[in-house]
Amino acid sequence: MGFMDRQKEDWMNQLLLHFQFGKFIIVLVFMVVGLQVFHMTLLMKLETTAKGAGPSSSNHLRRQGDTNSDLKEIQRLAKTVMDKIADVHVSDISGMYHIIRNILCPKQIGKFGQGKHSENVTIVTQTSANHLENLVLLSRKWNGPISVSVFTHKDDAEFAVKSILYLRTCYPSIANKVSFHLVFPIDSTPSIDLINNLSKLSCSEPFGKTIQRQQKANYDSEIEYPHNLLRNIALKSATTTYIFMIDIDMVPSENLTVEFMRLIERRRTNQDFDIDKTAFIVPSFESKDWSIPRDKIKLLNAWESRNVRPFYYETCWKCQKPTEYDRWKKLFKTEIMDIGYNVEWKDPWEPFYIASANTPLYDERFKQYGFNRISQVCELHVAGYEFAVLNNAFLVHKGFKVTGNFHKSKDKEQEKNRMLFRKFKNQLKTRYPNSPRRC
Incomplete structure (x- = not known):
């Protein structure tokens, strides 16, 4: 074998070694990428589990x-x-x-x-x-x-x-x-x-x-x-x-505090808007499996699949219906929390809301079951509060509320508080003599 042939053979061997080493590097890169993807997937699953976990898995x-x-x-x-x-x-x-x-x-x-x-x-x-x-x-x-x-x-x-x-x-x-x-x-x-x-x-x-x-x-x-x-x-x-x-046993949507305070900051410049006399309504839902949707889009998907439904849908739909859930569902999803629409209070609506800490207190005569929350919302209405439904915020309750799953004395307690509520409404006329509103 001549000098040129040996040189050519050495060159080919080096090229083969470089090629094999390159293949090894490529395989190694793919293995590292694969491990990284596996790691990120595992982390995402753990995060999802943590975010959707209820007390039993906490x-x-x-x-x-x-x-x-x-x-x-x-x-x-x-x-x-x-x-x-x-x-x-x-x-x-x-x-x-x-x-x-x-x-x-x-x-x-x-x-x-x-x-x-x-x-x-x-x-x-x-x-x-x-x-x-x-x-x-x-x-x-x-x-x-x-x-x-x-x-x-x-x-x-x-x-x-x-x-x-x-x-x-x-x-x-x-x-x-x-x-x-x-x-x-x-x-x-x-x-x-x-x-x-x-x-x-x-x-x-x-x-x-x-x-x-x-x-x-x-x-x-x-x-x-x-x-x-x-x-x-x-x-x-x-x-x-x-x-x-x-x-x-309820959980609010994510980042509600920050988004709400940004809304308040924007609204403060509006001279026609009385923040201190507004109840900001947070639509409430029930979750079948106690998973908490991260945002409105995921909540709407869960609603569509019947894993989530409006609060009190089976047990007292009239108590939540004035929130106008179908209207809320159709609001365009934006990144900014704002007022979606205003609604008039109607008996027996008892929404969950954010309001000034100076809001009227609850009547402490109401005990046990019935009329304890609605009495205070009724007073907000008579006192001149406006009810503004937030576009992106929501609240999720642990489990579906179903009829027949109440304690034995529920009806008796409710009737007792119904009579007290009638008395309470008459007393509001004296407390707010100049208000044109009534419950």
């Missing part, structure tokens, strides 16, 4: 801390709670209930818009102890302060206080955003010493395992459930300029 949101430090924090909070219960001296206007406002406050006051006259929206809600776990998802979805009144009594107090301590210690979103207020009957004052009975509370264990759940519904107790007293305490304890009164 364990990944729980803080995984040191058991000893958790116990020390729980014991510290327990001492604060028990000292306040022992020193309670504030009662409601009827003299029937003890009230402890801010029995536990958020860790980081100011971070989520808390503070006197802060330009933000506080979710205002109330609950019995057996629904407290709903705060996990609500606090994660809501980027603002939450004010919650918790009703308890001596037979329920240990469960209630332990639940508050566990949630406050183990969930950062609750610790940073939620203000707790405790209400209990004067003749049913808690007489428990939790300081010596807290060793089983640990953030390493899920809620249902570390605390024995109560099975009773709100109305299945001999003690009447004072909805409107609880609402008023949570409302008066809010420190922001606006409040959003909802039920604790």
Whole structure:
């Protein structure tokens, strides 16, 4: 073989090596890209799961801390709670209930818009102890302060206080955003010493395992459930300029706080628009499988597939129908939150809304089932409030509400409150003598 032949052969071998090395690099690049795609897909699935998860699948949101430090924090909070219960001296206007406002406050006051006259929206809600776990998802979805009144009594107090301590210690979103207020009957004052009975509370264990759940519904107790007293305490304890009164088993659409405050900023320059006398209506829905759509488009898709429907669609459609859901559905989807349209109040409409924190309080005579929310919305109407439906905002309730799924004394309680509502409407005529509006 001549010199030229050997040179040619060496050149071909080098070319072959370069070619094989190039193939190896290409395969390696494709493998890296494939791994990246797999990684991103996995992350998206995890994020979707987290965003659509209900309280039962919220364990990944729980803080995984040191058991000893958790116990020390729980014991510290327990001492604060028990000292306040022992020193309670504030009662409601009827003299029937003890009230402890801010029995536990958020860790980081100011971070989520808390503070006197802060330009933000506080979710205002109330609950019995057996629904407290709903705060996990609500606090994660809501980027603002939450004010919650918790009703308890001596037979329920240990469960209630332990639940508050566990949630406050183990969930950062609750610790940073939620203000707790405790209400209990004067003749049913808690007489428990939790300081010596807290060793089983640990953030390493899920809620249902570390605390024995109560099975009773709100109305299945001999003690009447004072909805409107609880609402008023949570409302008066809010420190922001606006409040959003909802039920604790509901979740608002994403970024509602930021988008709403931008709407307020734009509307402030409109001299013909009275922000302080407007109730901004947030259309409410029920979710069959407790998945929370991220935006209006996904909500409309879920509505089309019948996984979501308007709130009270089966149990009291007339109570929500004036929201004009079909009209809301047809509003053009924009990136900017705004008023879609205004509606007139009609009996027995009881929408969920955002309004000034100076909104009229709830009538505390209404207890148990029936007319407790509508009475306050009725007063807004008589007081001259306008009802403006927001175009993109919405609220989702956990599960479908169905007929026949109520407690036994529901009809009796509703009839009692119906009579009180008639009296209430007549009293509004005296309270607002110059108003041309009536309920």
